[in-house]
Amino acid sequence: MAFSLNSGLSRGRGRSFRAGGGALAEINIVPLVDVVLVLLIIFMLTAHVMEFGMEVEVPKVKTVKDTAEILPVINISQDGGLFLIDKPVNINDMIDQLKAKFPRAKAVYVRADKDTPWEIVAQVFNAFMSTGIDVRAVTQPEEITNGRRK
Numbered sequence: 001m002a003f004s005l006n007s008g009l010s011r012g013r014g015r016s017f018r019a020g021g022g023a024l025a026e027i028n029i030v031p032l033v034d035v036v037l038v039l040l041i042i043f044m045l046t047a048h049v050m051e052f053g054m055e056v057e058v059p060k061v062k063t064v065k066d067t068a069e070i071l072p073v074i075n076i077s078q079d080g081g082l083f084l085i086d087k088p089v090n091i092n093d094m095i096d097q098l099k100a101k102f103p104r105a106k107a108v109y110v111r112a113d114k115d116t117p118w119e120i121v122a123q124v125f126n127a128f129m130s131t132g133i134d135v136r137a138v139t140q141p142e143e144i145t146n147g148r149r150k
Helices: 030-052 094-101 118-129
Strands: 073-076 082-084 107-112 134-137
Touching (some): 094 118, 107 118
Parallel strands (some): 073 107, 107 134
């Protein structure tokens, strides 16, 4: 007794053979549609986050680097006075005095009072940026205690 799994005409899912003996290939697009819909949902969710950003509270770290080196710091007082470390300096002579005191300085740190007019701070930044010296702002991290800022 002999069995035939594919008896001539096939009516269902599975392989069917033509009269010529070649296989008829069927493409199942359901998994492709599933993947595309999942990617579309992921894109829709992340596009909103990328546009507006996500508020994340990052951990606070305390890094201390002890150094005996004196760094090139320009201090700007509340009334707009400029100081190279602790000595008064004119904005027009500031770069020359910095280069004389720190000949190999590649960056300068600008430390300004929070109530200093922005125009003076911008002029100092512009003066150093036009010479190719990297300008870095000195800030102080905020301390938050019990959800309130100090």
